[in-house]
């Protein structure tokens with residue numbers, strides 16, 4: 001418990017610093033700006049990406065209120081074109097209804113598989129392992145924010161505008177965004193890459209990988225294959241912005257990740 005409180009404390013400090021914190025403005029691509037905020041009881045990273053020249057912007061994984069990012073969008077005169085969802089677990093989509101209402105012309109992009117899974121995610125009490133469901137319910141009793149998150153009505157998300165598919169590309173100002181299907185943490189998880197940057201959702205984190213044991217996840221082997229695919233497809237200097245925790249780089253994770261290195265461990 002003490003460790004949890006410490007972690008929460010550190011993260012809230014980071015949250016306070018988030019509005020002015022430039023995360024991963026890739027040296028190789030100074031025309032791109034990435035800012036982030038940490039939101040919701042699961043401390044999910046929401047990202048704002050924009051083309052500095054054209055002011056075209058995308059929001060990635062709106063997991064809760066993103067007031068700091070909304071202020072930046074306003075102050076800098078950005079046009080939000082896309083709301084990109086890596087996967088539809090509640091902590092990555094809870095803030096979307098409010099943001100869709102505020103930017104009605106922005107296109108919500110998610111994979112079809114993931115959107116269809118929301119009906120299943122809504123039944124977490126039935127589909128999760130009983131001991132984990134009990135743990136979450138105990139947490140909800142003690143934490144109103146967690147209770148609100150876990151009671152989220154997925155129907156409020158509405159219909160997506162774009163069902164993204166592996167290899168699909170679309171323009172954002174002068175940038176090109178590319179979709180990389182990355183199943184394993186959830187069946188329809190995708191990552192988004194552009195200009196030396198990867199938004200990796202809950203697939204690849206700093207020094208570890210996402211959970212593979214949640215309902216409809218896909219399993220460890222599937223997730224490992226997805227992570228190796230990222231290692232193989234992306235240049236080493238690619239900056240990785242994950243769904244939780246600090247950013248990292250592909251080249252570092254290839255050798256330093258505690259769960260999946262590029263080379264398979266010898267058995």
Ligand SMILES: [Zn+2]
Pocket residue numbers: 087089185202
């Ligand atoms: Zn997730």
